[in-house]
Amino acid sequence: xxxxxxxxxxxxxxxxxxxxxxxxxxxxxxxxxxxxxxxxxxxxxxxxxxxxxxxxxxxxxxxxxxxxxxxxxxxxxxxxxxxxxxxxxxxxxxxxxxxxxxxxxxxxxxxxxxxxxxxxxxxxxxxxxxxxxxxxxxxxxxxxxxxxxxxxxxxxxxxxxxxxxxxxxxxxxxxxxxxxxxxxxxxxxxxxxxxxxxxxxxxxxxxxxxxxxxxxxxxxxxxxxxxxxxxxxxxxxxxxxxxxxxxxxxxxxxxxxxxxxxxxxxxxxxxxxxxxxxxxxx
Amino acid sequence: xxxxxxxxxxxxxxxxxxxxxxxxxxxxxxxxxxxxxxxxxxxxxxxxxxxxxxxxxxxxxxxxxxxxxxxxxxxxxxxxxxxxxxxxxxxxxxxxxxxxxxxxxxxxxxxxxxxxxxxxxxxxxxxxxxxxxxxxxxxxxxxxxxxxxxxxxxxxxxxxxxxxxxxxxxxxxxxxxxxxxxxxxxxxxxxxxxxxxxxxxxxxxxxxxxxxxxxxxxxxxxxxxxxxxxxxxxxxxxxxxxxxxxxxxxxxxxxxxxxxxxxxxxxxxxxxxxxxxxxxxxxxxxxxxxxxxxxxxxxxx
Numbered sequence: 001x002x003x004x005x006x007x008x009x010x011x012x013x014x015x016x017x018x019x020x021x022x023x024x025x026x027x028x029x030x031x032x033x034x035x036x037x038x039x040x041x042x043x044x045x046x047x048x049x050x051x052x053x054x055x056x057x058x059x060x061x062x063x064x065x066x067x068x069x070x071x072x073x074x075x076x077x078x079x080x081x082x083x084x085x086x087x088x089x090x091x092x093x094x095x096x097x098x099x100x101x102x103x104x105x106x107x108x109x110x111x112x113x114x115x116x117x118x119x120x121x122x123x124x125x126x127x128x129x130x131x132x133x134x135x136x137x138x139x140x141x142x143x144x145x146x147x148x149x150x151x152x153x154x155x156x157x158x159x160x161x162x163x164x165x166x167x168x169x170x171x172x173x174x175x176x177x178x179x180x181x182x183x184x185x186x187x188x189x190x191x192x193x194x195x196x197x198x199x200x201x202x203x204x205x206x207x208x209x210x211x212x213x214x215x216x217x218x219x220x221x222x223x224x225x226x227x228x229x230x231x232x233x234x235x236x237x238x239x240x241x242x243x244x245x246x247x248x249x250x251x252x253x254x255x256x257x258x259x260x261x262x263x264x265x266x267x268x269x270x271x272x273x274x275x276x277x278x279x280x281x282x
Numbered sequence: 283x284x285x286x287x288x289x290x291x292x293x294x295x296x297x298x299x300x301x302x303x304x305x306x307x308x309x310x311x312x313x314x315x316x317x318x319x320x321x322x323x324x325x326x327x328x329x330x331x332x333x334x335x336x337x338x339x340x341x342x343x344x345x346x347x348x349x350x351x352x353x354x355x356x357x358x359x360x361x362x363x364x365x366x367x368x369x370x371x372x373x374x375x376x377x378x379x380x381x382x383x384x385x386x387x388x389x390x391x392x393x394x395x396x397x398x399x400x401x402x403x404x405x406x407x408x409x410x411x412x413x414x415x416x417x418x419x420x421x422x423x424x425x426x427x428x429x430x431x432x433x434x435x436x437x438x439x440x441x442x443x444x445x446x447x448x449x450x451x452x453x454x455x456x457x458x459x460x461x462x463x464x465x466x467x468x469x470x471x472x473x474x475x476x477x478x479x480x481x482x483x484x485x486x487x488x489x490x491x492x493x494x495x496x497x498x499x500x501x502x503x504x505x506x507x508x509x510x511x512x513x514x515x516x517x518x519x520x521x522x523x524x525x526x527x528x529x530x531x532x533x534x535x536x537x538x539x540x541x542x543x544x545x546x547x548x549x550x551x552x553x554x555x556x557x558x559x560x561x562x563x564x565x566x567x568x569x570x571x572x573x574x575x576x577x578x579x580x581x582x583x
Contacts (some may be wrong), residue, residue, distance in 0.1 A: 092305065095305075127539070132319070
């Protein structure tokens, strides 16, 4: 009797701590949603709930700035960058990881050292020289977002490569040998045998790559100069610079709508993904 | 051995080159090449529109003696040294809380991860700016609790903490890694420790922590790498202010390169950031053997 009550009490305590933590963590987002319904006159009044709720912020969130860019267009632009970037990254990283994991060749050690060294090479260090390169190539403000997509096509996501190499090592080589006996060449082995086995990992990696490029701000800030092509990260900053202080409800409604697709996407993808691929971070 | 010189035969024997080619090209074009070029530029007064007119150490001298650059280095270090331990500790604490078998634990895991989805996004930074305004949600809460309100965004000490709090709030990514590692610890190890009379705290520090030390190490290293690069939060929330109190190296680098077009100086700043970051990584590699239990074979690095 006694130990049971004790464990019940400790369980209750754990629930209490967990709930308190969850409240603190979710509170900012809850506050965001409620604050979008405030009117700008009583935006700073005390209390969680607004005295005169209004949908004015939400209506104005869809207005365009200077007739060139609006929120929906910016969200579309974002995914026009992020989806191709995700596919190119997955493709190039899988090919590279396969090359490292399944082939023995001279100089492999050196290449692996270079690969792991670039994992911790901060992208910020590369922005200036890369900008100069793209400037010379005439890629700045390219309508196809070349400066954002071409590096992705050439396997710029080193962390993903390193993680995929580990997953390739986790698949026994007997599968490759069996495929070879059945007449597959190395590329067919990759496509028909190994990639299907890695599918859950690739899906969750894809989601994280997607989230990271949706959240990316400095890249588009440097390489996208025409308002019509702004992605949502640049658009949110624009909206804040233009309206914060006197139209907070609009700014926050824009924020809310900017966050919504990625949160929905994350939950939608949960069903298909593998928990082990958490080592990739958004 | 017979040497065949035709390229088709060469490719047949060296199939790996085809798979590695994109990465090798990308490495040379977008990493090694630009790094070397920026190393060269850092010794010039390269201006985006005026070109180069002088060579020398002037950029590095400027970083060493200019108060703004020195403060940027110090701030970046200070920010990383405060933010990384806090974020890692929060992630570890949450992971330990969430690792047990409890009804509804999955819901809590999801809730704790939500802030991390927002990552470095501008929207999260704008939300933070709205909450930490003088009459924003945080101050209203403080007043409600009969605590003094803080002018978060115009006080130079508080502004740094606003950014730290934002990043600590988003601890979900390292938390997931800790969770995965905690769930791989075999139950019999902790059972044995409990039989030997280890208390909860002793069990955690003597058994659990050493077993997950590879993940701890990886998380800390990655967090440092991210902290050194912090850009969107100081740029959006405080614009480097108040009075330079959040003018991190990345913000100074951005301004020098893309507002002042002073590419030579910006390259020198980038190399300073690189050396800072690489120094930390090298230090971590050096101490890896001492702090990481049983140099893992199948680990991440």
